[in-house]
Amino acid sequence: MRALRHPLLRRYLPLVHEDLSVVYARDLRKWLIISPIIGVLTGLIITGIAVIILDKLWPAVLSYFLLHHWAIVPGLVLGFLLTGLIMQFLTPDPNEHSTEEIIRSYHEHEGKIGMRSFVPKLLAAITTVGFGGSAALEGPSIYGGAAIGSWLWTKLRRLRLSDRDRRIMLICGAAAGMSAVFRAPLTGIVFALEMPYRDDLAHEALVPSLIASVVSFVTLSSFLGAAPLFNFASSRSYARVDLYWSALLGLLIGLVAMAFVITFRRARSFFVKWAIPHWLKLVIGGLLTGLCGLLFLHIYQGNLVPLGPNYEAVGEILNQHHGTVQLVIFSVLKLAATLFTLAAGGVSAMFVPLFLTGGSLGTAFAQCIVHSSIPGLYAAVGMASFIAAGYKTPLAAVVFVAEATGGHAFIIPALIGAAVAYAVSGDASASGDQRLHEGAKAIEFGEASEDEAAER
Known part of the structure; x- marks a missing residue:
């Protein structure tokens, strides 16, 4: 106690406390709990979807199509019919799904995803892709991971989560889904951060997405392996x-x-x-x-x-x-x-x-x-x-x-x-819900206001 009352300690301890408060201003501890949970759940779900489509359904369908070309059109019609029936009668809005729903939720609904149609939408993705639709697993993977992140927000409120945290968990889950389905954790992180904007990143989700992506990748690779999905020999040099x-x-x-x-x-x-x-x-x-x-x-x-x-x-x-x-x-x-x-x-x-x-x-x-x-x-x-x-x-x-x-x-x-x-390609994007970052829009608005003032 006498040492603690030393004048030097009494003088400098408040400064040390201030510095540590700045260093640990962000509450990262909660993400060490939340992000791994998102990663594990997403990894397990994406593993199941990958096995169903890539190991069971599509190989059998493709083999049949290659042997019986006449079956291609009726096979696609049947698969898409199932998709249409599922989306029309088991979801509130059949036109809202996949990446578009996630981006719209991030910008307009504070990261909220309705879970009532979670299973039907995953089933619809399986019938779309598994029967030969020209698409792959990234849609259900991004949607599935993001929906899990949004749903977990409602279950972990005791961790004092804010509305902003729900948006972070949404992106975190999307990153985990992308990481797992392509066995590419860096891709999952970067794509999920770039996804909401055409000209910027969702910076606030960086650390949680990093953790969830790695955990999701490890989860899936423990079942399906970690080799590159599309491996090919590349030259070590170029002119x-x-x-x-x-x-x-x-x-x-x-x-x-x-x-x-x-x-x-x-x-x-x-x-x-x-x-x-x-x-x-x-x-x-x-x-x-x-x-x-x-x-x-x-x-x-x-x-x-x-x-x-x-x-x-x-x-x-x-x-x-x-x-x-x-x-x-x-x-x-x-x-x-x-x-x-x-x-x-x-x-x-x-x-x-x-x-x-x-x-x-x-x-x-x-x-x-x-x-x-x-x-x-x-x-x-x-x-x-x-x-x-x-x-x-x-x-x-x-x-x-x-x-x-x-x-x-x-x-x-x-x-x-x-x-x-x-x-x-300019601002042309496959996603109509991607936006310019708020900062960029504010600058453009300011410049437009100045031009109007000068004209007046």
Whole structure:
């Protein structure tokens, strides 16, 4: 006690207390409890969905389609009919689901997600993707993780959680879902932080998302393994000229992505406003999607088909040779199938379709224009460029290509292509609910007010 009353301690202890208060101003302790719970629950649910679709349903459906081409159209129509019935009769709003619902909840509903339709929407995603819809697992994974984060907020109120914390938990769950489904924790973190905005990050969710993503990844990989999802051999070097070609490829893909996104948004708006039953919209979407797959297999025999989650198609394009014309036709029909699937109301998202289309166009570019001996480089650049332009997530696009494909040597060319594609495509985004950050809007408003004042 005498030591504690020493004049030096009495003088400096308040300063130490003040410094520690500043250092630990944020309450990070609660996230050491909450984030792992979100990560574990999300990892378990995504593991179940992945097993159902990738190990059970889609392989059987794909094998049957490849042996019996005539079954493609009726198979897609049946799957989409089930999706339409589930969404129309078991959810309050059949047009609200997947990534769009999460972004809208973040901006407009303080992170609140209604759990009454949680299971039906996951079932609808399984019928959409598992029966051959041109989409993959990122939609249900992002939605499932975010919904779990929002739901846990109501169960952990004793931790003195604020309304702001619910938005953080929403993004935290989305990051965990993305991390698990692609076995890419960095991608999960960056994509979830970029997702709400076209020009910024949801910075407040960084630490919780980091923890949840790692835990979710570990949870899923303990069941399914941790190897890169789309592994392919990549060169360790590239020439300076490849960087110029990467910029040109990013320019071309940025223009293609802009055209596709604008077309998709108009088609989606048309289907939403079309005054017919939701299940009938899905039947029409299934019919058109199936025709895309049937047309491609009519032109080119083989295992490559622009339908389903297409994980196997990524390996086909990255590791096997295909003609330039075939790759271009595949890209066109893949984009068309994706538009028909999701614009009509299919439950998922287009991350993998854009990724796959970019890889196809990048490979075709390498073969036809560059005549490169390392087409994997241009495949990686094309993948990153299409995702950056279509989703307005340039950082996530590059990180995803590096993590999911194992192509770490191509990060710099992918960054160049993604940056050019992002800039060229402007504000065109696959998500109509993405917004400019409040700071950017305030600056624009201020500049507009000054201009009006000067005119007056």
